[in-house]
Amino acid sequence: MRHLAESAVAKWALGIWMVLVITGAFFYAPAAAVLGEMSRIIYFHIPSAWVSVLAFLMCTVYSVAYLRRRREMFDAAASFAAELGLLFCIIATVSGSIFAKSAWGSYWNWDPRETSIFVLLLIYGAYFALRSSVDDPARRGSLSAVYGVLAFITVPLLVFVVPRLPAVQSLHPDGPIISSGGSLDMDSKMFTVFMASLAGFTGIYAWAFNLRLRAWRIINEED
Amino acid sequence: MTPSSDSGAWRKAWAVFVKDITSEFRTRYALSAVLLFAVTALAVVSFSVSPYSLEPDAQSAFLWTVLFFSAMTGLARSFVREEESRTVLALRLSAAPDDVYLGKLMFNAALQGAVALVVVPLFLVLMDITPVAPGVLAASAALGTLALAASSTIVAAIVSKAKSKGALFAVLAFPISVPGLASAVRSTTVALRGAGGAGTAVAVGVAGAAARTTGVAVARSASAMAAARGDLLALTAYSVLMIAASLLLFDFVWNE
Numbered sequence: 465m466r467h468l469a470e471s472a473v474a475k476w477a478l479g480i481w482m483v484l485v486i487t488g489a490f491f492y493a494p495a496a497a498v499l500g501e502m503s504r505i506i507y508f509h510i511p512s513a514w515v516s517v518l519a520f521l522m523c524t525v526y527s528v529a530y531l532r533r534r535r536e537m538f539d540a541a542a543s544f545a546a547e548l549g550l551l552f553c554i555i556a557t558v559s560g561s562i563f564a565k566s567a568w569g570s571y572w573n574w575d576p577r578e579t580s581i582f583v584l585l586l587i588y589g590a591y592f593a594l595r596s597s598v599d600d601p602a603r604r605g606s607l608s609a610v611y612g613v614l615a616f617i618t619v620p621l622l623v624f625v626v627p628r629l630p631a632v633q634s635l636h637p638d639g640p641i642i643s644s645g646g647s648l649d650m651d652s653k654m655f656t657v658f659m660a661s662l663a664g665f666t667g668i669y670a671w672a673f674n675l676r677l678r679a680w681r682i683i684n685e686e687d
Numbered sequence: 688m689t690p691s692s693d694s695g696a697w698r699k700a701w702a703v704f705v706k707d708i709t710s711e712f713r714t715r716y717a718l719s720a721v722l723l724f725a726v727t728a729l730a731v732v733s734f735s736v737s738p739y740s741l742e743p744d745a746q747s748a749f750l751w752t753v754l755f756f757s758a759m760t761g762l763a764r765s766f767v768r769e770e771e772s773r774t775v776l777a778l779r780l781s782a783a784p785d786d787v788y789l790g791k792l793m794f795n796a797a798l799q800g801a802v803a804l805v806v807v808p809l810f811l812v813l814m815d816i817t818p819v820a821p822g823v824l825a826a827s828a829a830l831g832t833l834a835l836a837a838s839s840t841i842v843a844a845i846v847s848k849a850k851s852k853g854a855l856f857a858v859l860a861f862p863i864s865v866p867g868l869a870s871a872v873r874s875t876t877v878a879l880r881g882a883g884g885a886g887t888a889v890a891v892g893v894a895g896a897a898a899r900t901t902g903v904a905v906a907r908s909a910s911a912m913a914a915a916r917g918d919l920l921a922l923t924a925y926s927v928l929m930i931a932a933s934l935l936l937f938d939f940v941w942n943e
Contacts, residue, residue: 531939579865587862594859597849603943607845610936614841614863617932621866621925 471674478667485664488657496654505563507657511665512556516584517619519549519669523591524616527609536684537677539605542612543595544676548669550588557581580622587615696789699782703790707765708797717798721761725806728753733813741814743880744872750810751872755835755864756857757802762839763856765791765798766847779941788840788937792930795843796836803828816879820911823878827915830922831871837929838864844940867925874918881911 489507496503526542529535560578561571572578594611598604711717732749741749769775778787807828811818818824842860846852 531936583862583865586858590859590862593855594845594849597851597855599850603848606939606943607848610841610939611845611859613936614929614932617928618863618866 475671478664478671481660481667482664485657485661489661493654493657494651496651499567502563502567505559506654507661509556509559509563510658511661512552512559513581514662515665515669516549516553516556516581518666519545519552519673520584520587520616520619522673523549523612527612530605530609531613534602534605536601536605537680539601539609540680540684541673541677542609544673544680546588546591546612547676548672550585550592552665552669553581553585553588557585583622584619587619591615696783696786699786700789700793703778703782703787704793704797707790707794710768711794711798717761717764718801721757721798721802722805724760725753725757725802726809728756729806729809729813733810736814744876746814746816746879747872747875749814750807750875751831751868753806753810754799754803754831755861755868757806758799758835758839759857759860761798761802762795762836762860763843763846763852765795765840766843767852770847784938784941785934787941788844788934791843792836792840792933795840796833799832799836800829803832818879819881820878820908820915822908823874823911823915823919826919827871827874827878827922830919830926831867831875834867834871834922834926834929835864837926837933838867841929841933841937841940844937848940848943863929867922867929870918870921870925874915874922877911877915877918881907881914 485507489504493504493507495501523542523545526538526545530538530542560581564573564575564578565571591608591611595604595608598607732753736749769778782790807824810816839856839860842856842863846856846859849855
């Protein structure tokens with residue numbers, strides 16, 4: 465019972481936090497000098513992209529745990545992390561695409577970041593295609609875990625290395641998260657809202673993931 | 688994992704490789720199917736773009752598209768064949784997972800290398816290309832072949848345990864192969880065009896025509912090698928990374 469009360473408090477706190485973030489993104493933080501009002505996308509687009517990579521990391525962590533311990537729960541957790549990662553990956557892709565239309569003139573132009581998020585989408589798609597084509601749960605668990613780990617090795621190459629290569633031209637501004645010099649050229653108000661949004665999105669991910677896992681436990685462990 | 692000595696492990700991996708080569712030569716299934724596929728794809732590309740003269744980056748992208756899809760038709764066979772002929776159990780009993788993986792990797796690299804050996808010269812002939820730096824082209828083709836084999840061998844092992852093997856293989860292998868493919872395409876572009884952009888290539892070409900000495904050609908080739916060095920190193924690093932990861936993970940797939 466105490467556990468339930470705690471989770472209810474956390475849920476409400478998360479809701480209020482996100483309301484503050486959304487309000488702050490539109491009314492508290494100033495618009496950036498060059499991009500104007502369009503710059504407010506960073507409070508939603510970058511956190512979504514961050515969560516999609518974080519979810520992929522969690523998927524890999526649970527995959528490794530499954531390969532070591534062979535507990536069905538880890539396999540389920542890996543697939544839930546991948547599901548949420550796919551959702552946030554789609555959000556990041558679509559929001560970025562809309563931004564690209566108004567800022568750079570076309571919805572899609574194979575900018576290195578666009579390429580890397582597209583490949584991340586493909587990886588998530590391939591992961592679920594693999595899961596759906598194996599019937600035996602134990603075999604599905606280990607095959608998809610191996611694929612998840614393997615794909616995770618290539619993601620850092622795509623997300624952090626390829627867009628940073630000097631030979632590759634990018635339309636993306638040096639992002640505040642993966643800026644090469646580590647310097648942040650953000651207003652302090654913008655920075656506050658941005659960091660709060662990152663925390664909020666991570667919280668939403670944790671909440672949704674926890675919800676899925678609890679539902680799975682009720683179905684699979686208490687019958 | 689067997690605690691065998693290094694030379695012993697290599698000998699066993701070599702034995703797996705020789706076994707695959709022998710059974711391939713009996714049926715010639717993979718080689719003939721893949722080669723015919725590659726030549727067909729090449730003919731389609733060459734036929735459909737023959738009225739246009741393409742930029743080197745488009746040519747290099749076409750070349751790697753053909754090579755990638757040839758790999759996708761052939762490389763899955765290495766493990767699927769073991770499943771279909773029900774020889775998996777025998778192989779599992781007679782060799783350690785690492786040896787099986789290394790043997791299959793060598794076989795896939797050899798198969799894909801044979802395909803590249805036919806496709807790349809034919810591509811140059813059909814598309815009427817004279818590469819500025821043949822050495823860089825050869826290095827890109829060789830390292831790109833190794834990278835494709837490295838990323839797809841473990842995926843072939845995964846796919847052989849799943850249903851709908853053929854369609855799944857390309858879907859699973861592509862996202863993993865992208866970093867290697869991207870480097871291979873870039874270094875091949877450099878090999879076809881020479882160092883620098885299209886403008887300098889023209890300038891260098893004019894200078895080369897005026898001088899007509901082998902010294903200029905050597906210098907151009909050397910500068911192309913310098914320009915492609917980063918991508919070739921990236922290709923090598925990617926292959927090493929994939930092979931190391933596959934060696935760690937192969938056990939879980941093979942004994943499933």
